[in-house]
Amino acid sequence: MRILRHAALLLALLAPAAFADGQFQVELIVFRQAGDTVPASQPAPDDWAMGAQSIAGSERGTALNDAAAKLSPNQGYQVLLHKAWTQNLSATPSKVSLSTGDQQFGHHPVEGTVTLTQVRFTDATVELWINQFDDNGLLTASERVKQTARLKNGELTYLDHSNLGLLIKIVPL
Numbered sequence: 001m002r003i004l005r006h007a008a009l010l011l012a013l014l015a016p017a018a019f020a021d022g023q024f025q026v027e028l029i030v031f032r033q034a035g036d037t038v039p040a041s042q043p044a045p046d047d048w049a050m051g052a053q054s055i056a057g058s059e060r061g062t063a064l065n066d067a068a069a070k071l072s073p074n075q076g077y078q079v080l081l082h083k084a085w086t087q088n089l090s091a092t093p094s095k096v097s098l099s100t101g102d103q104q105f106g107h108h109p110v111e112g113t114v115t116l117t118q119v120r121f122t123d124a125t126v127e128l129w130i131n132q133f134d135d136n137g138l139l140t141a142s143e144r145v146k147q148t149a150r151l152k153n154g155e156l157t158y159l160d161h162s163n164l165g166l167l168i169k170i171v172p173l
Helices: 002-020 065-070
Strands: 022-033 077-089 094-100 110-118 122-133 139-151 157-161 164-172
Touching (some): 077 094, 122 164, 139 157, 139 164
Antiparallel strands (some): 022 077, 022 164, 110 122, 122 139, 157 164
């Protein structure tokens, strides 16, 4: 009888970790608030994706369109990137790369990575570069955002960085 109680307790403790793995929809909005840009001391590195899996092929329709619409120029905002994709989450970090805009010599106007790890909670690390190019398409300056946050499933999370902001939401599928 004692063994059954211990086995039941062990299963109860391990079950949340076992059910944590799975497919999630991740949605990210990156926007600029009114104000001057704050360029990084160095432009985005050529290996900005750092071996991350591209979200190409796993992109989905966006659900936060109302929130993105509120970030209008009339309100003093500019949406720089709005993407949604599916991503597997587990205790092993899952890193994806995303970008928007036309590529110029290996760089996009907005490019970066999102790393998600889920054990008891979902931890996110977002590293993005907002790039500026000269008339020849050469990268001249970058704004860098590197933020970490603990996310709750189904809850919209705001991350603030100087005059840039990020909204991120994860939803189990």
